[in-house]
Amino acid sequence: MLHVVRNDFNTSLARPTEGVEECPERPARVRIVGIGKSFGETVALANVSLDFRAGEVHAILGENGAGKTTLVRILSGILKPDAGHLEINGKDVILTGRKDGAAHGIGIVQQQDGLIGELTGVENYLIDHPKASLWLDRSQANSELLQAAKTLGLTVKPEALVHELTVGERQRLEILIALVIGADVIILDEPTAALLTNEVRVLIPLIRRLVQQGRCVVYITHKLDEVMEIADRVTVLRRGEVVGRFRRSELDKATLITAMVGRVPEKMELEVRAPGEVVVELDEVSVAVSRTRRGLDGASLNVRRREIVGIAGVVGNGQEALAEVLRGLVEPIKGELRCVSRRVAFIPEDRARDGLAMTLSIADNLMLYRHRDRRFRTRGRLNMRTISKFVRDMLERAGIVSRSVALPASSLSGGNQQKLVIAREFDLKPDLIVAHNPYRGLDVSAAEAVRRALLKARDEGAAVVLISPDLDDLFDISSRIVFLSNGRVSGSIDPRSTTVHALGALLGGGSM
């Protein structure tokens, strides 16, 4: 993940950052000039200038809160910038409304949920089409999509309901829809956030083909390895400002990290502990299957104190059911679950749905398990003074800075939200920790904080289950890794004697 880097922080930032470099052989499709955007007192983007040129992969690198998403929203037409302007193919444009970017040839493939799950690919295409009319010609739309897929050498299923597709299939479909609508510039917003290793292997050649056709691909991410692999140019954003511009020949991981984080991160050495007693044991456990997701089908697993068991597997093979049954939120319909303790911490995959009540205050969110405590009650009422003090102590220990504990949880950055979840869940000294994709959407330093918290809890004697579609994350801290497929747990490998690629091949099963 992270490596100790040499401290060339100053030299990298001394690079000229103002203006846009000349590159005469490639025409600029989109030019962003001095864009600024603030929300209240928060400056999301400040004087950002960039251009996207035909035939290049332009990576925009930055941590959470760097302003990447705001930039995407401005380019799609959802947000209006406070300052600066946009030029598309040499002409000044003002984008108004969510379809306007698409109408000007900017196709955006979102982090998640860019397509409507209950509709088919064809229907999504018809809805997204800027000239969509009341009368839908499905068969023509279908053949348009298939035709476009053929020229790119892709296999897609435009007639299938989107929620039945894998994340990778959805993404390819979304790219295709953007192309058919007429996008010259394809913006991929964190495209690999939910993809498996083998699906990333399909995405990268696709991006290359798009670029060969003379299109521009804007690749927005916080993952360095991907940037190193495919970017022709890289722009690094930090706190809404451009802090570095690099060409392919100048790319260097250490420099990029330093530019992105603003300081030199240090890697914590991973030590393995001797596992203790079994904390939780699943014995042939089955969990009911709902219409949209798979349950468990006779899964067996045991987890001991002071070990981290990584759960690998393609998304949608029962991960959610496993997390919920371990957390005690669903009962097995068959088999037995034995857990020595009721103190189970849960870091859910979907933070906005299962981790925090976004509209409630930070204090309310931290009181989830504590609101029954007598010490917070005087004569039947919750005592706000003791609660505030307790909550402020907790925030301080978790390193979360907030103006007031009365602000809604949604006012925190993604990284701080995850810290809030962890602070609450680890507060009761859990014996078992269920972490489902805990680094999802987090930047380098926030992910590192979560990683440290997991390791610390392990060292203090907790049993940890780490479920993640990202093999690198699993290899990073797991004591052993097992696979989840079709609701069953199989195999057990030692991450120190197997390589990520060998395991990836095993998992992918050649299903490209």
Place this chain on the structure above:
Amino acid sequence: MSLDRAATVAIGQRAGLLAVGIGVVIFLSSAIFFLGRADPILAFRVMLNGAFGSWSGFSETLLRFSPLALVALGLVPSLRIGLFNIGAPGQIAAGGLAAALISLNLGGLPAYLVLPLACLSAAAGGALCALVPALLRARLSVSEILSTLVFNFITVLFLQYLLTGPMKGYRVNLPESDAFPANAFLPTFVHGSRAHVGILLVIAALVAMRALEDSPIGYRLRLLGASRSLGRQAGIDEAHMIIATLCVGGAAAGIAGWMQAAGVDHRLYASIADPIGYTGLFAALMGGLQSIGVVVSSFFFAALLRGGDTLQIGADVSPEITGVLVGLIMLVMAAMQARFRRAGVWS
């Protein structure tokens, strides 16, 4: 908890929007009066005068306020967890019916027995009427909006059947029961005014509600309303909460039915739920689901209803127009609430 209230959107902004909303309502209702060939200014003056212009007018406003506020306050807990109980009319009718059965049959008992008994049976009747939709929602996820609406038809029409048949009074040819014995009348404060002691129940409900809001149960309601998933993780029994909150709303509406029967006409009549049933829901929503706000908005609607009733005499406008005004106000409020939400959203 009062913390989250402290951190809401800027008050000035809210007040500004509210002023705009009031302006829009006044403009639209003036247009309606104008179309009805009435002088809008006269109509507003008559309404204001009718509601507040005299002691008797004010006591008539209070008479409408008590049941309305009770219905509205009762709806708050269920609304907090996102349940829309639109069954207040049916629950009022059921409460009125239960209270009438006690009052008519046990009227010989002293007032200090018959009044509490009638009140309790009204609460039970209203709660029972809410229980079936609550169970359907909790166990089978049947939409409470649909089931409580259906129950309005069942209960109100059943009441009408009873009042035109088995329970029909001797004297008049109207869907009404016999008059209650005087023991079962709700006591009034001042002789000659119809404003009754029901307002004490509203005060009690307000106090209870304030305590609830700051209690662990209030926290659980808030949590469940904000996130079903987190509610489950905190070990809150959602089904239990659904049943309890809907039944509380039903009980409060039932008591309001008793107030109408035993406090206004001293008999049970078929249109007992008009117009407080649906207006109660509006008052709860307009009060922002906060107890004080709900009481204030209930008072506002009570004044509006009372003022509307005086329009016929004062400005030659039929009182049905108040229904139109209530609807208009709700529409403008809903639009403004969406506006508030948008103003508050930033990413």
